[in-house]
Amino acid sequence: MSRLLALTFVALAVARCAALTVSAAALSLGSPLGSGTFGCVRWGELDGELVVVKTAKVAEQRAATYLDTEAYINAHLQGAAPDHLAPYLGSCTVDDEKVLVWRASGEHTLMSAEYADLALLASDLGCSEAELPRVLMSQLLSAVGHVHARGVVHRDLKPENLLVDPSSRTLRLIDFGSACEIGGWFTRRGFQADRGPCSVLYCAPEQLVCQEAPYAFDVYSCAIVWLRTLVPGLRESEEALFNWRLAVRDRVVSARRHGAHAIDEWRAAALAGEGEAEVPAGWGQLFDGTEEAAHAWELLRKLLAHEPTERAGAAEALQSEFVNPACTAPPLAPAAARPWSLEALQRAPPEECHLVEAEEEGEAAGRRLSIELPLPPGIRLAAAEETWWEAAGGAGEAEAGEEGAAERRRGLVVAEVVAGGPAERSGSVRVGDLLLAIGEADTQHMAPEEATALLAHWRQPMVRMRMLRTLAPAVGRESSAPAR
Ligand SMILES: Nc1ncnc2c1ncn2[C@@H]1O[C@H](COP(=O)(O)OP(=O)(O)O)[C@@H](O)[C@H]1O
Ligand SMILES: [Mg+2]
Numbered sequence: 001m002s003r004l005l006a007l008t009f010v011a012l013a014v015a016r017c018a019a020l021t022v023s024a025a026a027l028s029l030g031s032p033l034g035s036g037t038f039g040c041v042r043w044g045e046l047d048g049e050l051v052v053v054k055t056a057k058v059a060e061q062r063a064a065t066y067l068d069t070e071a072y073i074n075a076h077l078q079g080a081a082p083d084h085l086a087p088y089l090g091s092c093t094v095d096d097e098k099v100l101v102w103r104a105s106g107e108h109t110l111m112s113a114e115y116a117d118l119a120l121l122a123s124d125l126g127c128s129e130a131e132l133p134r135v136l137m138s139q140l141l142s143a144v145g146h147v148h149a150r151g152v153v154h155r156d157l158k159p160e161n162l163l164v165d166p167s168s169r170t171l172r173l174i175d176f177g178s179a180c181e182i183g184g185w186f187t188r189r190g191f192q193a194d195r196g197p198c199s200v201l202y203c204a205p206e207q208l209v210c211q212e213a214p215y216a217f218d219v220y221s222c223a224i225v226w227l228r229t230l231v232p233g234l235r236e237s238e239e240a241l242f243n244w245r246l247a248v249r250d251r252v253v254s255a256r257r258h259g260a261h262a263i264d265e266w267r268a269a270a271l272a273g274e275g276e277a278e279v280p281a282g283w284g285q286l287f288d289g290t291e292e293a294a295h296a297w298e299l300l301r302k303l304l305a306h307e308p309t310e311r312a313g314a315a316e317a318l319q320s321e322f323v324n325p326a327c328t329a330p331p332l333a334p335a336a337a338r339p340w341s342l343e344a345l346q347r348a349p350p351e352e353c354h355l356v357e358a359e360e361e362g363e364a365a366g367r368r369l370s371i372e373l374p375l376p377p378g379i380r381l382a383a384a385e386e387t388w389w390e391a392a393g394g395a396g397e398a399e400a401g402e403e404g405a406a407e408r409r410r411g412l413v414v415a416e417v418v419a420g421g422p423a424e425r426s427g428s429v430r431v432g433d434l435l436l437a438i439g440e441a442d443t444q445h446m447a448p449e450e451a452t453a454l455l456a457h458w459r460q461p462m463v464r465m466r467m468l469r470t471l472a473p474a475v476g477r478e479s480s481a482p483a484r
Contacts, residue, residue, distance in 0.1 A: 020090030151183015183336030233280025378421015
């Protein structure tokens with residue numbers, strides 16, 4: 001039986017990666033569209049449909065190998081992210097040359113001259129110019145996050161490899177010739193431990209994909225692509241970006257000495273007008289002192305951590321305060337763990353939303369929190385009373401179910417946070433928070449005793465709870481007196 005299962009599994013895995021073919025007879029080639037280091041890209045038509053066709057540059061020695069990798073990875077990524085990848089149709093041979101074919105899905109990349117006009121880029125991505133920094137980051141991380149969830153590291157993230165598709169209003173990641181498959185069961189296609197970076201301008205400081213944190217390579221590049229797109233002084237030339245990267249790199253050693261972050265050190269030096277550290281033109285408009293800009297910086301620091309193991313993953317970054325301020329984005333599956341690894345066995349469910357810490361009172365109203373605490377968590381639960389709902393205002397009403405007013409007024413609230421307990425120490429739970437779930441169990445229709453009993457009999461040492469932060473009631477905001 002288990003052998004049969006294993007065979008089915010292998011068959012499924014092979015089927016997914018099997019080469020897709022298109023009919024060479026139905027394909028006609030058109031005018032050139034773009035050209036990179038290894039590929040020639042042209043428009044084409046397949047059965048009357050507009051397509052994009054890529055062949056390997058004959059003069060480039062490794063181009064054919066990269067095209068094979070690209071065909072394999074595109075087939076492997078089928079269905080992974082319909083809005084964030086060019087729709088791959090398959091390959092065929094024309095005049096003894098291998099060609100790969102995609103359905104047309106956009107004409108310009110992020111690096112196209114016209115997108116120096118950020119208003120146009122915003123419009124093509126379906127947002128306002130003010131929303132562009134957040135939307136662009138979200139798009140970059142989504143594209144990369146979906147690819148990572150399928151176990152693939154792109155390795156060559158740069159604006160030229162990100163297509164803007166105005167019809168779906170999304171970024172589409174292209175050019176998987178340098179990609180490697182990390183999560184494969186039997187092969188690690190494209191992976192060479194000693195293979196250098198494709199583009200020094202965007203590559204992470206480790207330069208070689210780190211075995212311990214392979215996906216972190218792309219995450220670093222996402223942050224650089226984001227800056228290059230949005231800061232005119234970095235966009236203006238490759239040299240400007242290169243000089244900025246050198247300036248940040250030069251801060252790494254001193255930052256380490258102070259236990260600080262290289263990018264913080266660079267910013268402090270640049271703002272103080274020290275040495276070589278100049279603020280690129282347009283930097284101030286992006287980091288303009290608003291709360292959103294502070295959240296953007298906070299995320300950028302996590303994506304640009306020098307050590308790959310310290311960088312945030314794409315799925316995690318998508319839940320950050322900057323990208324997901326209203327906590328409405330559904331969690332994305334984390335990057336695929338290496339099969340057979342301990343990590344794969346211990347995989348935790350993806351985070352829903354990052355905790356809000358050290359916020360002003362009431363500021364986070366309407367926010368969903370996901371928190372993991374050791375047991376017992378040190379909270380007392382009570383039924384949400386009429387007065388609580390009145391004090392809680394609208395934030396909870398909209399979230400607590402659709403079954404009518406009476407039903408909506410049910411639920412459990414945190415009535416007390418025990419002083420010195422895990423909940424208080426976490427700094428993340430407040431009196432007045434509405435409890436939505438304990439683990440997978442929905443608590444909205446539980447009596448306080450039932451939920452308390454569930455916590456008392458919890459089998460694992462840690463418990464994950466989901467809460468909704470509302471406009472807290474006027475009473476009982478403080479933690480309880482010590483020792484109960
Ligand atoms: N699916 C596509 N749709 C539109 N343009 C594309 C597509 N694929 C590639 N291009 C254009 O062709 C250029 C080179 O293609 P790419 O796949 O990046 O090749 P290389 O491996 O040589 O960098 C891209 O930068 C882009 O301008
Ligand atoms: Mg390219």
